[in-house]
Amino acid sequence: AGVADSENDSITNGYYITYAIQAANGYTISFFTNVLWAHASSTGPHNGELQYSTDGVNYVDIAPMSYGTGTTSILLTNNLSAIAALQNVPSTITNFFRIVNWGASGTSGTWYVYDVPPAGTPLGTNEFAVIGGVTSLTGGSGPVTVVAPTNPVVSPSSITANAGSTVSFAVTAGGSPASN
Numbered sequence: 001a002g003v004a005d006s007e008n009d010s011i012t013n014g015y016y017i018t019y020a021i022q023a024a025n026g027y028t029i030s031f032f033t034n035v036l037w038a039h040a041s042s043t044g045p046h047n048g049e050l051q052y053s054t055d056g057v058n059y060v061d062i063a064p065m066s067y068g069t070g071t072t073s074i075l076l077t078n079n080l081s082a083i084a085a086l087q088n089v090p091s092t093i094t095n096f097f098r099i100v101n102w103g104a105s106g107t108s109g110t111w112y113v114y115d116v117p118p119a120g121t122p123l124g125t126n127e128f129a130v131i132g133g134v135t136s137l138t139g140g141s142g143p144v145t146v147v148a149p150t151n152p153v154v155s156p157s158s159i160t161a162n163a164g165s166t167v168s169f170a171v172t173a174g175g176s177p178a179s180n
Contacts, residue, residue: 003106003109004102007047007100009102018096023091024091029091029134032081034062035075035076038073038113039110040072041110042069043104044101045102046068047067050098053095062080067101067111
């Protein structure tokens with residue numbers, strides 16, 4: 001892999017991760033917060049940007065992210081609730097999110113999402129979470145808040161992927177009404 005000098009250079013070279021979330025038929029979804037525990041090596045990327053898209057092609061910057069210049073672990077919390085395009089989104093629209101990184105000083109630099117928070121992390125802190133609400137269009141119970149559980153029944157596996165490749169995560173809520 002190469003080293004990107006800017007956000008545009010990273011996008012051109014496919015140096016980003018993308019994840020998508022869509023409401024089930026008969027529901028709308030609103031996004032409140034994106035939480036990410038990131039780790040960057042001293043030669044890894046120093047800058048990042050969280051973006052969203054409702055068509056998977058045209059992305060809009062949400063928030064810049066700085067990882068510092070040394071080896072670091074950082075908790076990044078981005079508020080999504082003020083973004084009108086991410087509120088009450090119908091099931092016909094897939095919501096895409098992308099984290100674009102740049103500014104590494106060497107090709108051996110690393111950046112990743114922790115699969116387990118670092119020692120000393122407060123209990124209940126999620127490594128990666130998109131927090132929001134789901135509302136039924138048929139007048140059923142709602143809204144329902146879906147968050148990653150502190151002690152999940154099944155922990156997600158670590159995923160290693162090449163830059164530009166697709167990685168999928170799935171969330172299932174159950175019960176009547178569903179609850180976290």
